[in-house]
Amino acid sequence: MAKAKTSKPAVGKKTSTRSYLKRYWQLYFLLALPMLYLLIFKYIPMVYIQIAFKKYSIVQSVWEMPWAKNYGFEYFIKAFGNNDFRRALRNTIGLNLLDLVVGFPAPIIFALILNELCFKRFKKVVQTVAYMPHFLSWVIIASLALQLFAPGEGLVNMAIERMGGKSIPFLNDAAHWIGTYIGMGVWQNFGWGSIVYLAAIASINSELYEAASVDGAGRFRKMWHITLPGIKPTIVVLLIMNLGNILGSNFDRPFAFQNNLVMNVADVISTYVYRTGIKGLQFSLTTAVGLFQSVVGVIFLLGANWLSRRLGERGIW
Amino acid sequence: MKKKLISILLAGVMIALTACGGSSSEPSSSGSSSGDSSAGNTQQKQETGSTEAGTEAAAAGELVDGKFAETRHITVEVYDRGNDGGTDPTSNMYAEYIKKGMLEDHNVEVEFVKVPRWTEVEEVNNLLAAGTAPDICVTYSYPTILTYADMGGVLDLSSYVEDYKDELPNLWNWLGETNIYWDKDPVNGTIWAIEGKLAVNNRINTFVRKDWLDALGLSVPTTKDEFEKMLIAFEENKEKLLGADADKMIPYSVSYDVGWRAATLIESFIDPDITDKEFYINGYDDRKLTQNGTKEAIRLLNKWYNQGLLWDNFALYGSGDTTEDDMMKAGYVGAFTHNWDYPFRNGDDSINVNLQRNVGEDACYIAIDPFEDSKGTHTKYVSSTAGDRKIFFPITNDEPLACMLYLDWISDPEHIQYLQIGDEGVTHNVLESGAIQTVAATGDPIMNSGMNIDYTITCNGLHLATEELTKLSQAYNYGGIDPDIVSEADKIAQTNAVPAKNVNVGAIEAEANIGDTLSAKRDQVYDNAVIASEADFDSVWDSMLADYLSSGGQAIMDERAAKWEAVFGNTDMLP
Numbered sequence: 107m108a109k110a111k112t113s114k115p116a117v118g119k120k121t122s123t124r125s126y127l128k129r130y131w132q133l134y135f136l137l138a139l140p141m142l143y144l145l146i147f148k149y150i151p152m153v154y155i156q157i158a159f160k161k162y163s164i165v166q167s168v169w170e171m172p173w174a175k176n177y178g179f180e181y182f183i184k185a186f187g188n189n190d191f192r193r194a195l196r197n198t199i200g201l202n203l204l205d206l207v208v209g210f211p212a213p214i215i216f217a218l219i220l221n222e223l224c225f226k227r228f229k230k231v232v233q234t235v236a237y238m239p240h241f242l243s244w245v246i247i248a249s250l251a252l253q254l255f256a257p258g259e260g261l262v263n264m265a266i267e268r269m270g271g272k273s274i275p276f277l278n279d280a281a282h283w284i285g286t287y288i289g290m291g292v293w294q295n296f297g298w299g300s301i302v303y304l305a306a307i308a309s310i311n312s313e314l315y316e317a318a319s320v321d322g323a324g325r326f327r328k329m330w331h332i333t334l335p336g337i338k339p340t341i342v343v344l345l346i347m348n349l350g351n352i353l354g355s356n357f358d359r360p361f362a363f364q365n366n367l368v369m370n371v372a373d374v375i376s377t378y379v380y381r382t383g384i385k386g387l388q389f390s391l392t393t394a395v396g397l398f399q400s401v402v403g404v405i406f407l408l409g410a411n412w413l414s415r416r417l418g419e420r421g422i423w
Numbered sequence: 424m425k426k427k428l429i430s431i432l433l434a435g436v437m438i439a440l441t442a443c444g445g446s447s448s449e450p451s452s453s454g455s456s457s458g459d460s461s462a463g464n465t466q467q468k469q470e471t472g473s474t475e476a477g478t479e480a481a482a483a484g485e486l487v488d489g490k491f492a493e494t495r496h497i498t499v500e501v502y503d504r505g506n507d508g509g510t511d512p513t514s515n516m517y518a519e520y521i522k523k524g525m526l527e528d529h530n531v532e533v534e535f536v537k538v539p540r541w542t543e544v545e546e547v548n549n550l551l552a553a554g555t556a557p558d559i560c561v562t563y564s565y566p567t568i569l570t571y572a573d574m575g576g577v578l579d580l581s582s583y584v585e586d587y588k589d590e591l592p593n594l595w596n597w598l599g600e601t602n603i604y605w606d607k608d609p610v611n612g613t614i615w616a617i618e619g620k621l622a623v624n625n626r627i628n629t630f631v632r633k634d635w636l637d638a639l640g641l642s643v644p645t646t647k648d649e650f651e652k653m654l655i656a657f658e659e660n661k662e663k664l665l666g667a668d669a670d671k672m673i674p675y676s677v678s679y680d681v682g683w684r685a686a687t688l689i690e691s692f693i694d695p696d697i698t699d700k701e702f703y704i705n706g707y708d709d710r711k712l713t714q715n716g717t718k719e720a721i722r723l724l725n726k727w728y729n730q731g732l733l734w735d736n737f738a739l740y741g742s743g744d745t746t747e748d749d750m751m752k753a754g755y756v757g758a759f760t761h762n763w764d765y766p767f768r769n770g771d772d773s774i775n776v777n778l779q780r781n782v783g784e785d786a787c788y789i790a791i792d793p794f795e796d797s798k799g800t801h802t803k804y805v806s807s808t809a810g811d812r813k814i815f816f817p818i819t820n821d822e823p824l825a826c827m828l829y830l831d832w833i834s835d836p837e838h839i840q841y842l843q844i845g846d847e848g849v850t851h852n853v854l855e856s857g858a859i860q861t862v863a864a865t866g867d868p869i870m871n872s873g874m875n876i877d878y879t880i881t882c883n884g885l886h887l888a889t890e891e892l893t894k895l896s897q898a899y900n901y902g903g904i905d906p907d908i909v910s911e912a913d914k915i916a917q918t919n920a921v922p923a924k925n926v927n928v929g930a931i932e933a934e935a936n937i938g939d940t941l942s943a944k945r946d947q948v949y950d951n952a953v954i955a956s957e958a959d960f961d962s963v964w965d966s967m968l969a970d971y972l973s974s975g976g977q978a979i980m981d982e983r984a985a986k987w988e989a990v991f992g993n994t995d996m997l998p
Contacts, residue, residue, distance in 0.1 A: 164551050164576040165818050189974065190940070258735040259671075277739055278954065366679050366738045366950040369943075385545050386939040387570045389552075 158182070158394040174390065181394035191395060194378035195353075197371055201287065201360070202352045209292045210348060213299030214341065218329055220300065221307050233304075236297025247290055248362035251277065255286060283368040291359065302344065303337055310336035342414050350407030353399050375399055485824065489590060491530040495825040498557040500547070502877045503537035507772060509871045512537050516867050517842055517875055525832055531825045540877075541743035544939070551576055551817055558820040559829060561812050561880050565606065565616065566938040568815050572615045573935055578816040581607065581614040583827050591827055597834040597881060601925075605809040609929050609990070617830070618809035622884030622893075625763035625916035626805040627686045630788040632757050635664055643791050647691070647723070650758075650793040654732045657757040671755040674732045677724070678747055679740065681949035682710020685724055687760050687803060691794035692716030695802045698995035703926045704983045707934060711804075712945050713976065718964055721952050725960050728953050738950040752777035754786060763790070763916040767909055768873050770863030770902035787905075790912035805920045811883045834881045836888050843874040843885060858895040859887065863902030874900070924997050928986040933978040941979075944971045 127134070153168065159178035160171040174180035185191045216236065223229040239247070254261050255276035263273040276286045314332050323331065357376040364372035375395060383392025414420075485491060501512045512518065513535035522533045536557040538546045544567055550556040551571060562568065571577045584603055588595060595603070602618040631653070636643065639660055644650040654674040657664065661672035677684040693716040705713045727733055734756075740746050750756050751766070751774050766774035766788040778786045792801050816826055832838060844851040850864045864870070876883050885900050887893040897913060898906035948967040955963040972980075991997070 163574040164571065165574065189970065252739060256736050256739060278736075365741070366943075366947045367954060369947050381943060382940055384548060386936060387548060387567070388936050 155393070155397055157390055158397045160390060162389040162393075181391045182398065184391055185395050185398070190373070190378060190382070191375075193370065194373050194375045198353060198355050198374040198376075200371075201284070201374060202355065204284070204288050205291055206348055206352070208288050209295060210345065212292050212296040214303055214337075216296050217300040217303035217307060217337075218333060220304065221333065222325060222329070233297070233300075236300070238297070239294045240298035242294070244294075244356075244358040244362045247294060251286060251290060251363070277363075277365065278367045280368050280371045283363075284371055287360075287363050287372070290363070302340060306337040306340040307333055339420060342417075342420075346407065346410040346414055349410040350403055352406050353402045486590065489529055489828070491825065494526075494530050494532055495822050496532045496534065497559065497820075497822045497825050497829060498534045498536050499559045499829065500538050500557040500561050501535045502540040502543065502561075502872065504540045504871050504877070506769070506871060508865060508869060510867055510869055512871055512877065515869075515871075517845075517870070517878055520841065521833070521838075521878060524838065525829060528832060529825065529828045531822075531828060533829065551819075554819050556817040556819060558816060558822055558826050559880075560815050560817055561619075562815075563812055564938055565813055566934045568616045568813060569930055570935045570938075571815075571817070572613075576818050577615050578818055578820055578823060579613045579615065580617060580816065581612055583823050584614065584617070587824060587827055590824075591831040593834040593836070594827070594831040594881070597836070601807075602809045605925055605927070606813070607927070609927055616813040616815040617881075619812040619814060619881045619883060620808050621806055621811045622882055622886040623897075623913075624806045624808065624884075624922060625913060625920075626803060627683070627760060628763040628765075628790040628912055628916050629687050629760045629793060630758060630766055631791050632754075633787050633789045634783070634785040635757055637785070638664060643789075644793040645791075646793060646795050647688075651727070654727065654757065655730070658730075658732055665755065668755065671750070671753075672757070673734045673750065673755055674757040675727060676734045676747060676750070676756045676759040677737050677953070679738050679946055679950055680710075680742070681721070681724070681953060682708070682712060682945060684760055685720065686711070687792075687801075688724070688794050689714075689717050689720040690802055690804055691796045692720040693796070693802070693804075695796050695798050695800060699924060699926070699997045700984075700987055700991075700995045703987060704980050706926075707931075707976075707979045707983065708941070708945055710942075710945055710949075712948060712968070712971065713980065721949065721964065722960055724953050725955060726957060729957055733953070738954065748774065751788075752781060754778055754782040758791075763912055764901065764909065767901035767904040767912070770861070770870075771865070772863075773901065773903060775908075776863075776903040787908065789908055790915045792915045792918055800919045803916065803918070803920045805916075805922055807923045807925065809925065810923055812880060814880055830881060833879060836886070839879050839882050840887050842878050843887070845870070854899065856895060857892065858899050859892065860896070860899035861902045926987070926997065928983075928990045931979060931982050931986065933975060933982045937975040937979075941971065941975055944974055944976075 156168055157171070158181060159174055160168070161174050163171055176183055220229055220233060223232075242250075252260070255263065255274075257263055257273045257275055257278060260276070262276070267273055274282060276282050310332065314336075315328055318328050318332060353375070355374045355376045357380065360372055360374045361377050361380070364377065379392040379395055382388050383395075501518070503512050518535055525531045525533045536550075538550075538557075543562060544564055547556060547560055547562060547567075568577060584591070584594075598617065598620055602620050604614070605618040606616050607614050631643070635641075635657060636653070639656050641653055641656060642649075644653045657674040658672060661669040665672055682689065689711050693711065693714050697715065702714070705711070705715075711717050724733070728735075734747070734750075737747075747756075751759065762768075766778075768774075770776070775787045778788070794801065796802050814830065816823055820826060844859055844861065845864070845868055847853060849868045850862055850870070852860045852862060854860050861874075871877060874885060879886075885893055885897055887896060898909040901909055944967075948964070948971050951967055952960060952964045
């Protein structure tokens with residue numbers, strides 16, 4: 107898409123398609139491979155969406171499977187009648203909203219702070235250290251959390267107890283678990299997430315800052331009136347993309363963190379689908395759930411995009 | 424112009440796609456051929472139904488002296504336990520022994536397919552859905568097989584076991600009608616799975632640190648009260664018992680799977696005079712969640728938890744995690760409940776051997792029988808000879824006869840004996856009494872599972888060529904473990920044991936598709952109830968159990984009750 111856009115203005119209206127292609131065929135050739143990838147891995151599998159409306163069988167091809175009851179909507183009705191699904195839906199939205207509220211501003215704030223540092227080497231070290239957790243898988247982070255936060259044997263709790271405090275149930279009490287879950291999410295992502303913002307800040311015209319200094323603006327003034335407005339489009343685009351994900355959930359993070367004691371708040375759609383669909387063999391039901399999740403995701407994405415245009419930003423389309 | 428461009432682009436993509444299709448034709452064609460073969464298979468199956476005599480003649484024609492004229496190829500599931508120092512289960516010396524034997528005796532080439540032990544159900548699901556499941560599959564979960572069967576994914580074995588009876592003497596001798604017909608549908612006669620046999624049906628024991636009892640001058644507890652006093656004594660004397668590691672003391676350890684890991688305690692709260700009907704109706708779950716008395720058993724555990732007598736992190740570690748075993752091996756755990764021989768398993772890596780290494784010569788776990796029921800006996804609900812592993816053939820199996828021959832071969836007493844004890848001087852010694860003593864091995868002869876039960880899929884538990892030899896050798900069967908301790912554990916496991924009865928009232932529809940959801944919920948009920956504060960215990964238990972029941976548990980109980988009445992009428996006991 108980006109390629110099409112950049113090459114478009116170069117073509118005069120009257121130039122024939124042939125000479126256009128002759129000139130730019132390499133670009134399209136380059137594009138063919140990613141397109142192929144999308145086609146094979148993203149579009150062809152969509153044929154199997156029908157499973158949501160059919161009675162799944164291991165041995166039949168997807169075209170042969172019989173339609174589900176209630177005009178094919180049996181499994182959607184079943185899903186919404188299912189307590190576990192409703193719980194997973196509630197948790198997905200809840201945890202993602204919290205992630206958005208807590209996790210979304212964190213990299214912005216971090217980028218702003220980092221930008222104000224004048225000691226270059228220190229800045230670089232901080233930046234690198236903050237990126238690191240991004241490269242750890244959730245399974246590792248979850249075991250780290252277990253070593254650190256488990257009641258009794260966790261390092262943090264042992265320290266608290268030695269200092270005379272009472273051990274905190276970071277992982278085995280619903281409210282505390284949510285805190286740990288969100289906190290670890292922020293910890294893993296804020297450094298990495300700040301890269302985009304730092305890049306955006308770097309592209310702000312430095313003359314603006316000089317002018318502001320001349321006018322007597324302090325650090326916070328400059329931050330508020332120059333830096334933030336400068337990265338506003340970036341913030342909006344990322345916000346839209348995040349909103350599109352409000353019902354999506356990655357699998358490994360909740361799966362690695364959840365345990366039997368907190369399932370009531372920790373079971374999200376992806377882990378529900380895994381447990382009921384893959385482990386419990388209810389493929390039709392969970393395909394229906396997955397489809398619902400995607401459709402809502404698209405609606406959110408379109409809605410957020412529309413909203414951002416209304417607010418005068420560019421949006422992603 | 425834009426449209427034209429797009430169409431050209433798409434055309435280009437199409438061309439590229441066909442080109443790619445050419446190069447990657449192998450997987451796609453093999454995919455379609457497996458589809459074809461499964462279709463062919465159903466056809467074949469229907470034919471068997473209509474003209475059985477014909478196929479039998481054809482089968483007999485295929486075999487000359489039990490051997491195929493042309494080499495056949497079958498795939499067999501084997502568990503991969505990923506244990507320390509273990510070998511590749513598909514190609515170690517025992518696997519090769521089987522491959523060689525099958526090729527020589529039946530001209531059948533065997534290929535093992537390894538499936539991780541702790542996620543076997545998920546793995547087999549994926550393999551089945553992809554059409555690449557092994558020809559012979561093994562699982563502990565019958566509801567899972569039923570689910571596959573409902574989708575038409577499992578071969579009906581009824582015709583094979585009967586038509587080829589003459590070719591399968593070992594299988595019939597070893598399993599007998601009991602295990603072969605255990606899962607036969609009383610209405611339409613289908614057999615979706617054959618039950619492997621439990622040679623030893625001991626189930627669960629409670630273990631305690633003998634050296635700790637001695638150190639504190641305590642006698643072996645024989646009642647719940649004494650057991651509780653013992654736990655408290657462990658906790659109060661943790662400095663004496665563990666010194667610098669006193670913080671790590673765990674008087675009684677359970678895991679997230681409370682229903683298994685406190686089974687003897689739970690069973691002691693069940694009315695010993697429970698009727699067969701009530702036991703069956705609540706018997707979907709072998710963790711006994713809904714049996715009468717279970718709640719009171721968990722109330723006691725809950726009390727112990729709140730007194731700090733249990734491991735406080737038990738619910739945070741999932742299936743297959745070794746943290747708890749490691750704590751036992753390190754010597755921090757006073758007592759626990761588990762498989763009847765758990766601390767003796769795994770030879771040199773067994774809990775007891777590790778304990779001696781890490782703590783001292785005297786340190787060891789011994790079995791005890793402390794949980795009395797309302798009649799003062801120690802009822803333990805054990806399995807019958809069936810109820811262990813179930814063997815089934817997925818629909819993609821196009822060599823059912825060769826696979827039946829495999830089951831026969833693996834049930835041959837000689838083959839079982841070799842797989843269980845290995846070579847003399849390497850994995851076992853013959854004692855003066857003639858008893859066979861297992862020796863812990865390393866390197867290639869190591870057995871990934873005790874007595875190679877992962878290979879002897881029709882047999883779980885020591886089963887040597889003669890019964891006397893088996894009896895004699897039982898106690899020497901654990902490398903590095905004092906035979907007296909094993910005999911004692913065996914005796915306790917047999918005390919007041921009640922073997923399971925076969926209540927065959929046909930498939931329970933409500934049980935299909937629900938197994939995993941319910942067992943996850945069951946564990947949540949147990950775990951949350953154990954850690955609740957004593958004041959909240961009732962409300963936590965009741966509300967979580969209600970969730971379990973409304974998620975399908977009640978439907979199963981209702982259907983079981985209805986089918987019991989349909990088959991057995993008003994009687995409460997089995998005939």
